[in-house]
Amino acid sequence: MKIDGGEMFARMLEREGVKNIFALHGGHIDPIFxxxxxxxxRIIDTRHEQAAGHMADAWARLTGKPGVxxxxxxxxVTDIVTGVANAYMDCVPMVVVGGRHGLAEEEKMxxxxxxxxxxxxxxxxxxxxxxxxxxxxxxxxxxFRQATSGRPGPVFLEIPADVLSARVExxxxxxxxxxxxxAAPTPPPEAIEKTLDLLSAAERPIILAGRGVWSAGGSExxxxxxELTGIPVCANGMTRGAVPEGTPLGLGGFFTAGQGIxxxxxxxxxxxxxxxxxxxxxxxxxxxxxxxPNATVIQVDIEAGEIGRGRDIQVxxxxxCRETLRALTREARKxxxxxxxxxxxxxxEARNTIQAMFADALDPGRRPIHPYRLAHTVGSYVAEGGVLxxxxxxxxxxxxxxxxxxxxxxxxxxxxxxxxGTGIPFGLAAKLAxxxxxxAVLTGDGSVGLNFTEFDTAVRHDLPVVVVINNDQAWGMxxxxxxxxxxxxxxxxxxxxxxxxxRAAEAFGVHAEFVDDPAGVVPALDRAFASGxxxxxxxxxDPDTISPLVQLYxxxxxxxxxxxxxxxxx
Ligand SMILES: Cc1ncc(C[n+]2csc(CCOP(=O)(O)OP(=O)(O)O)c2C)c(N)n1
Numbered sequence: 235m236k237i238d239g240g241e242m243f244a245r246m247l248e249r250e251g252v253k254n255i256f257a258l259h260g261g262h263i264d265p266i267f268x269x270x271x272x273x274x275x276r277i278i279d280t281r282h283e284q285a286a287g288h289m290a291d292a293w294a295r296l297t298g299k300p301g302v303x304x305x306x307x308x309x310x311v312t313d314i315v316t317g318v319a320n321a322y323m324d325c326v327p328m329v330v331v332g333g334r335h336g337l338a339e340e341e342k343m344x345x346x347x348x349x350x351x352x353x354x355x356x357x358x359x360x361x362x363x364x365x366x367x368x369x370x371x372x373x374x375x376x377x378f379r380q381a382t383s384g385r386p387g388p389v390f391l392e393i394p395a396d397v398l399s400a401r402v403e404x405x406x407x408x409x410x411x412x413x414x415x416x417a418a419p420t421p422p423p424e425a426i427e428k429t430l431d432l433l434s435a436a437e438r439p440i441i442l443a444g445r446g447v448w449s450a451g452g453s454e455x456x457x458x459x460x461e462l463t464g465i466p467v468c469a470n471g472m473t474r475g476a477v478p479e480g481t482p483l484g485l486g487g488f489f490t491a492g493q494g495i496x497x498x499x500x501x502x503x504x505x506x507x508x509x510x511x512x513x514x515x516x517x518x519x520x521x522x523x524x525x526x527p528n529a530t531v532i533q534v535d536i537e538a539g540e541i542g543r544g545r546d547i548q549v550x551x552x553x554x555c556r557e558t559l560r561a562l563t564r565e566a567r568k569x570x571x572x573x574x575x576x577x578x579x580x581x582x583e584a585r586n587t588i589q590a591m592f593a594d595a596l597d598p599g600r601r602p603i604h605p606y607r608l609a610h611t612v613g614s615y616v617a618e619g620g621v622l623x624x625x626x627x628x629x630x631x632x633x634x635x636x637x638x639x640x641x642x643x644x645x646x647x648x649x650x651x652x653x654x655g656t657g658i659p660f661g662l663a664a665k666l667a668x669x670x671x672x673x674a675v676l677t678g679d680g681s682v683g684l685n686f687t688e689f690d691t692a693v694r695h696d697l698p699v700v701v702v703i704n705n706d707q708a709w710g711m712x713x714x715x716x717x718x719x720x721x722x723x724x725x726x727x728x729x730x731x732x733x734x735x736x737r738a739a740e741a742f743g744v745h746a747e748f749v750d751d752p753a754g755v756v757p758a759l760d761r762a763f764a765s766g767x768x769x770x771x772x773x774x775x776d777p778d779t780i781s782p783l784v785q786l787y788x789x790x791x792x793x794x795x796x797x798x799x800x801x802x803x804x
Contacts, residue, residue, distance in 0.1 A: 285319015446508015
């Protein structure tokens with residue numbers, strides 16, 4: 235019997251347990267569509283390849299399994315570049331297959347002639363062109379191995395149309411079965427002992443847990459270690475909520491809790507788990523870093539090259555975060571631990587101070603609606619049993635600050651690409667991953683425009699996600715930056731209109747709500763979630779409220795910003 239490349243691809247997806255792919259059709263890749271149909275692999279067909287990329291990215295972030303995206307030759311490949319770059323910057327495993335003009339058509343000016351590999355090389359871990367039809371399955375297995383091994387990341391496989399559609403004898407094709415390491419890298423025992431010595435001697439210890447903990451499947455292990463040792467945790471991204479926030483040991487996200495840590499006083503020992511030292515930790519060193527310059531730092535990362543970026547590290551462990559947490563807990567059980575109550579109390583006081591700063595913003599009668607209140611209200615709908623996706627400039631900052639994560643793996647924000655437009659695609663992937671849970675997307679009015687047509691994908695695929703627009707009638711973060719830095723008269727190219735986005739979304743068939751009255755926020759959200767359909771809730775908020783982040787970066791204020799703002803606001 236003869237089979238084509240689409241069949242080989244679909245069989246390998248089955249082997250990998252892939253149930254759905256994200257794609258936008260083109261003739262060059264039709265054999266893959268046909269084979270997926272035959273093998274009952276669901277194709278989530280999007281309206282733009284960028285959205286297919288973001289959905290595959292979010293699927294991987296949520297499930298820990300590589301997301302698969304398939305795009306056509308030429309513009310299909312260029313359109314997905316942003317989605318791939320976003321995953322690359324955050325080390326998210328993703329397998330992207332791109333169509334290509336046939337090998338036989340090279341240099342004959344065929345339709346959509348473009349070489350995808352050189353384009354993808356700088357934003358993928360591994361990027362290859364397949365030339366031999368009989369080796370497609372082998373290349374697919376390599377793609378999955380490359381995407382998931384060591385530091386994860388996106389990979390790209392380019393399959394020319396004539397290679398994909400060529401039919402070869404099945405017995406000539408190898409379908410690899412075992413092609414991955416069976417165990418993750420473990421930490422050396424001496425490093426575990428040294429880490430525990432440092433942490434047990436510390437008076438003011440903190441754990442900084444990045445997304446690496448969640449992606450290693452180590453959230454439960456983190457909670458166990460924290461409960462045993464009584465060390466407070468500040469987490470980021472999908473690891474937020476591994477230790478429920480709002481509890482004595484669950485401090486919150488890097489942005490807000492980092493302020494609290496800085497306010498509470500000098501941390502003397504910090505365990506950094508699966509978090510790169512960059513913008514989200516306030517940099518490697520210096521007055522904006524969450525990690526004080528003279529603290530003792532233990533850093534754990536799957537990628538040895540990340541250890542010691544930007545500052546000196548006392549103990550560096552290049553290993554899997556879950557394996558390291560398990561080893562730490564095993565050895566920590568042999569020691570006695572006492573909670574540092576004075577330290578925990580200080581951290582609590584700092585949290586209270588920050589929360590008090592936004593007490594007025596939360597006033598349900600405040601007019602116009604404060605974006606912090608909107609973020610807080612939306613977050614409360616999904617905190618216990620759902621997912622929050624945040625997209626936008628200041629909107630993302632408000633979500634970071636107002637959301638209190640109770641469970642891990644349920645909060646998706648921006649990463650190091652700072653890529654607007656991820657909101658709706660991320661939300662759709664979340665609904666696909668957790669069909670029984672509520673999914674809310676909180677997005678800026680600027681950002682929602684970037685992948686707006688994905689409301690159509692939500693309706694066609696029956697993915698009831700509630701999209702809430704924080705409508706400040708501007709590219710708010712940019713407008714406010716111009717205003718603070720240069721003055722109101724220098725605002726240029728950053729204003730938008732009082733657009734009725736919900737009406738445009740309604741045309742795709744979603745449930746639509748418009749809110750400009752503070753009393754209308756909760757009833758509109760109630761109706762949107764109760765509708766059981768994808769929904770667009772367009773909320774007019776205060777266009778003049780400037781987020782602390784803009785103030786921090788434009789006025790070059792000293793950290794912690796909370797203290798600075800307290801001085802400014804009295
Ligand atoms: C794709 C992309 N384009 C442009 C930017 C630059 N940028 C950063 S924040 C911002 C404003 C975002 O506006 P909006 O989505 O309305 O959210 P807001 O800041 O008003 O909450 C822009 C344009 C970016 N980060 N990503």
